[in-house]
Amino acid sequence: MTGHVLAARCDSLGDVLLTGPALRALRAGAGRLTLLCGPRGRAAAELLPAVDAVRTWHTPWIDAEPKPVDPAAVDELVAWARAEGFDHAVIFTSFHQSPLPLALLLRLAGVPRISAISVDFPGSLLDLRHRVGDDVHEVQRALSLAHAAGFALPGGDVGRLRVRRPGAAPPVAGPYVVVHPGTSVPARAWAPEHHRALVIRLAAQGRSVVVTGAADERALTASVAGDDALDLGGALSLPQLADVLAGADAVVVGNTGPAHLAAAVGTPVVSLFAPTVPAARWRPWAVPHELLGIEVPCAGCRARECHAPGHPCLDDLTPDAVADALERLAPAIDREEVWA
Template sequence: MTGRVLVARMDSAGDVLLAGPCIRAVAACADSVTLLAGPRGAAAGELLPGVAEVLTWCAPWIDPEPPALVSAEVLALVEQIREHGVDRALVLTSFHQSPLPLALLLRMAGVPWIGAISDDYPGSLLDLRHRVDGDPPESERALSLAESAGFRLPPGDDGTLAVRGPLPDLRTATGPPGYVVVHPGASTPARQMSASRSAAVVAALAAAGRRVVVTGAPVDRALTATVARGGGPDLGGLDLGGRTTLPELAAVLAHASVVVAPNTGPAHLAAAVGTPVVSLFAPVVPAARWAPYGVPTAVLGDQDAPCRGSRARKCPVDGHPCLESIDPDEVVAATERLAAVTADRPQRRLTTGGVS
C-alpha cells in the first residue's frame, strides 16, 4: 500500500463521476483516498467507490463563476491538507485547465509527491508530468494518469463508471421501472435544447407509448414544469424537477430503460448506474471525450456545426441549430433502439465502499 493519497478534481459533478475509475485504481493500492472537489462536484464525490473522505474548496482558476482569491482561504486549505498527512497526490484536470496552481498549494502543504497531466513546464511542482496523446474519453484520460503513477484497477474491475449503493427507493414517486427519463437542463445554455423543443421530445415519447419522467436541479423547476407538460395532459410526463438529491436522482436513473439528456452531469450519472443514454450533444466540446462512457449511447446533434470546439457557454449561432434541428421522432427512434438492449445490459456494480 502507498499511504494516504489525495485525488483532486475541482469542477462539476460529471467531471467527478468520470474520475471514478481513476479513483478506484488509486484506492486499490492506497491506505485511503481523499477527494478534493469543488462545490459543484462534491456531492458526486460522496457517491464514488473508493473515496474515504471528500474535502471541498472552490478553485478560482477552475470554477466558471470564480470567487475572489483570498489569501486566508488559500492558507486554510493548505493547512487542512497538511493536517491530513497526504503522502501522494494526483491532480485531475480537463485539457484546457492547468494543474499547476493546485500543485503549488499542495507543495506548500508539504505533499512530497504530486502527479498530473501537464503540457506546461512544471518546474519542481510535479514529480510526474504525464502526457496524453490524441483525444481519448475523459475517464480513460484520467485513468491513464493513475496507471502512469503505478496504480492499477483491481481484477474484475472493468473500468466503467460506478456509484456506491444501496441507492434510495424512489418507486413510490416514479412508479415501476421501465420509464424513460428526460433531463432537459445543462450547466450552460449552449448545451441544452430549448424548453419547447424538449417538451416536443416528451410529447413524442409519450405518443409512442413511453412513460416519461422529467428530472432536473432545483434551479430547473420552471424548465422541467414546462417540459413535463409535453403535448398536454395525455402526452406529458411526471415532473421530478428539483425534488431529488443526487443519490435519489441516481436511483431514478437506475430504474429507467433509457435516459435522454444533453451533455450534463446526470448523463454521466446514468452511465454510472448502467442505463443507456440518448445524448443530445452540442459539439462545443468533443463527443469523443465527453459523451456518456461505458454504456450503450446514441449521440444526436450536428457534430460538425459551426460551434464545434468553441467551448461556448451561450450558443454563438442563431437558432442553436446543432440541437434545435434534432427531430423528436429521431429521439424516439434512438430511445427504442437503446431500450431493446436494456433487458440484456449487465447490472451495474454497486458497492458499499466509500465515505460514510
C-alpha cells in the first residue's frame, strides 16, 4: 500500500472522466489519492468516486487556451506539492501531450517517485517511463500506466466509467432521448439545422426529446428544441446532467465530454464523431453506441476549427441517418401501450 498518491490529468471534462478507471486502480493501492486537474476538468473530477481531494491548476502546456506562464503560480504549485508530501505521482496524458514539464515541477517539490507515459527521453524526471501503442483507447492507456506503476483495479471492477450522481427524478414522464448539440471544439459539431431537423423527426415519431447544453449554449439549445422538445440549455449542473442522461433511452452527442458522461451512467450513445482525432482512442467506452461520421482525406487533422468547405466529415451526415442509428440503439416505444 502506497501512502499519498498524486494523480494528474490536466485537460478537459471528458479526459478526466476517461481516467476514472485508472484512478480507481490507484486508490485501491493508496492510503489517499489527490487529483490535480485543470479548470475545465474540475466538475468531472468532483464526480469521481475514487478521489479524496481535488486541486485545480491551469497547465499552460496542456490547456487548449493557454495563459502565459505565471512564476508565482508555479512556485505556489511546487510549495503545495512539497507540503502534501506525496509518495508517488502518476501523470496521465493523451498521446499528444508531454508529462515532462509537470514532472520537473514535482521533482522540485521533492516527490520521490514519478510515473508517466513519455515518448521523449525523460532523463531523471521520471522513475517509470511507460510506453504504449498508438491506437489505444484513452481508458486503456491510463489503466496501462496505472498497472505499470504497480496499481490494479480492485476485484470485481471491470474498468467501466463511473460517477457519483444525485439520483434526481427524470425531467419528463416516460421514455425520452437526449440531444446534446454543443461541443467544446467547433470542428466536432454537427450543424444546428441538422440537430433541429432531427428533433422535428423524433417528435413526429412520438418520442419525447430533451435538449441539453451549457449556459453559453442557450441560444443553440433553444433553436434546436423549438416547440418540439424540452430545452434544458444552461439549466443543469454536471451532476444534474448525469441524472438526465442516466434516465434517457439514448443520447445523440458529438465527441465531447457529455458523450463520456453518458457512458459513465450506462446510457447508449449515438456518437456524431468528427474524425479530427482517432475514434479508436476516443469513442464511447464500454457502452452500446453507434459511431457516425464521414471518412474524409483530412481525418486526424486535430483541428479546432474546420477549414474544409462544408465541414463534410459531419455535415454530410443526414438527420435521417442519425434517427436510424438511434432507432437501432433504442427502438421507439408505442407510448400508448406502455402507459395504458
